[in-house]
Structure formats: structure tokens, C-alpha cells
Amino acid sequence: MEHNINKHISGKFNEELENVRNQVLSMGGLVEQQLNSALDAVAKGDSELAKKVKENDYRVNAMEVNIDEECTRIIAKRQPAASDLRLVVAIAKTIADLERIGDEAERIAKVALDSFTKDQQGLLANIENMGRLVSKMLHDVLDAFARMDAQKAFEVHKADERVDREYEALTRQIMTYMMEDPRSIPRVMELIWSVRSLERIGDRCQNISEYVIYFVKGKDIRHVSQDMIAKTI
């Protein structure tokens, strides 16, 4: 099931490519940390932590630009073909999604800069729960990427359905809250945005899972039904 990527790299690729792959994993680790810090900041109302998330976003951006340059350099210099090229393409796309996940984490952290009533804290707790679900999805897809495990990537792909359901439920819950206490709308709208950000992160994890499957199976499975993906795997 699992693609033996290490063997593959030592055979066909040089250290440069192994190196760039490690950079993607570091970037993934940083983005995961940013998301978890954002969720912690929201759960604890910790504005200091929220500010740290904001400050660290430039590191995510810098990593994307560096890895992207490195990918272009590798293509120009090493002229990879077949699965080597697919790996570079998968990396280039993955980092674009990781960078945007970093942006969403920053947006979520902003919620911790506001203060909320006790009633609203209940909504925050639900957002945190959804956040942990999404955080696990990110963790799992990075794991699938690290091991280039198409099966695991497909599990993540399917997990997005649950995130979408949570998103629907939470949005409805927040709207009900708004209807009962209209004066809260400007503040509570911030919560709607953060729930939306979490849903977007789920989508981006799903994108990354598609790149892993593309690399391993050599097939572009975007815009394809999950039944068809199951057949590919």
C-alpha cells in the first residue's frame, strides 16, 4: 500500500530533493503548530498567544517562497520526469495550500483578541471541538504526505465530510444565537468567520490528500467522486 519513497529518492533523486521534502515537512509542522496555537488562544482567550500566531505567519510565508524557488530550480537543473516530476509538482501544490492554512490560522487566532460573554463561550467551545477535528485532519494528511501513503490520504479525503457537517451545524447554531441576541451580531460574526476558516482548512487538507494520491497513483483525482477515487486506490 505504502509507496517506498525513501528507496525511490536514493535511487533517482539526489539529496536536494530529499532536502526539499524535509522542508515541506518542517513547513507542515509549523503550520500545524500555528493552527493549534490559534485554537488554544481561542479556547483560553489568550491574546498574547494570538499575537504570536500573527507574528509567526511571516515564517510560513517565507518557507513557501523558499520551497517554491527550490522546486523551480530543481526542475530547471535536474529536469525530472515521470514520478520524480510528479513529486515536485505535488510539493509545489502542497505548500501553496499549507501557506493558505497558515493564513486561516491567523484569522482564527484573531477571535482570541475579543472578549465574549458566558453564553458565547459555549459557542467558542464548539468551535474548538470542530478545530480539533480539523487539526487532526491536517496532522493525518501531513503524515500521509510524509509516507506518501495513498490509502491514508484517502481516509483524510473522506474525513472532510464530517468537518462539513460540523460546519453546517455550527453555522446554524451561531445564526440562532444572533437571532436571539441581535446586538451581539458584530462580535458573533467573528465566530462565523472562524468556523468558515476551519471549513476551508478541511478543504485544503482534502486538496493535499489529492496531491498525495496524484503522486502515488499518477492520476489527477480532483473533481472526481469518492467512489472513483476508491477504485484508483
Next chain:
Amino acid sequence: MEHNINKHISGKFNEELENVRNQVLSMGGLVEQQLNSALDAVAKGDSELAKKVKENDYRVNAMEVNIDEECTRIIAKRQPAASDLRLVVAIAKTIADLERIGDEAERIAKVALDSFTKDQQGLLANIENMGRLVSKMLHDVLDAFARMDAQKAFEVHKADERVDREYEALTRQIMTYMMEDPRSIPRVMELIWSVRSLERIGDRCQNISEYVIYFVKGKDIRHVSQDMIAKTI
């Protein structure tokens, strides 16, 4: 100022690359049409047109997948370097943003499936105005892409500020409306999403303008201030 791309292509690139560039322009034209149809559908409450936008989205998706494959094939077969490679990279990134703009257009069109009170029609008119601004941005950035005109791309980059201001103003206006008529919240929330979609399209046009500048100037100017971009150009 303008990069002589036709000369460049006939010299170093073959028909394949000219062909893929034309495909991007066709895809851009289709996405522009999708956005304008979505805005028309919302303005006129035309649910038939809205359904057509939804039905046509698969065409945008298919174009992205085809062009993406063609880019990978060109890299593998022709092993482009320097500005040739930059063009392929710029194309691959541009179509990813175009595809997402198509998704946003589909989301905006959904508004036309609901019916709105006369009061709410006023909000719709404002959304349409913002939409036309964004549509012009898309048109201009596709034009900048077609001519690989870094100066024009930079103009689009700067235009996003105005879209962001409109976004803030409209969001505030819709929230005020919600506070005055809380029962309208579930319906009016759809308007908030479409305003958000327009703001996202503006961001994606800005992304495309960055790829044009990257191609022409050979510099990655993402996450860079506009003062610095002005110096690059």
C-alpha cells in the same frame, strides 16, 4: 514596458506552449463569463441563469485539469529553463486561481435561487456594484496575463484595496440590516457569503497579477509590500 511574449514564444517555445497559453485565455474567458452570469442572475433574480452557472462549472474544472496535465507534459518533454520555465509555472498557478474563482462564481449564483424582500433588494444592488468592480479586476488581470504586462498587473494588484474597502462597508451594512431584522438572518447570511466570495475573487486576481510580475521580472513578489513591488517594476 510590455514583454514581447509572441517573439519569445516563436523563438524558444514551440506551438505547444503557445497553445497552452491560448487555453489559459479561453479558460479565463469562461470564468469571466461565469462570474458575469452569476452577477446578472443575482441582479435579476434569474434562477435559470444561476442553474446554468452551476452546470457550467464542470467545464472550468475540466479545463484546469487539462491545462495542468499539459504543463506537466511540457516540463517533462521540453525541459524548459529560465523564462520558459517561469511561464509554465505562472500558467500552472494562474489556472488554479481561475478554477477557484469559478467556484466562487457558482457560490454567488446561488443567491439568485432565493427570493428577497424589497428592502433586501437594496443590498443586492450594492453587491452587484461590488461584483462589477471585481469583474473588471478579473478582466484586467486576464488582459495583463494575455500581454504579460507587468505594469498593468501591478494596477490590478493595487485595485484590490478598493475591493477590500467595499467588502468592509458592505459587510457592515448587511450586519446592520440583520440587527434591525433578526428574522432575516438565515437568508441575509447568504448575502454575507457572496460578498465574501467577491472579496476572495479580488484576492485571487491579485495572486494572478503576482504571477504575471513573476514571469516578466523573474521575481517572486508574494508577501511583499506594494512599495517594493513598485521598485521591482
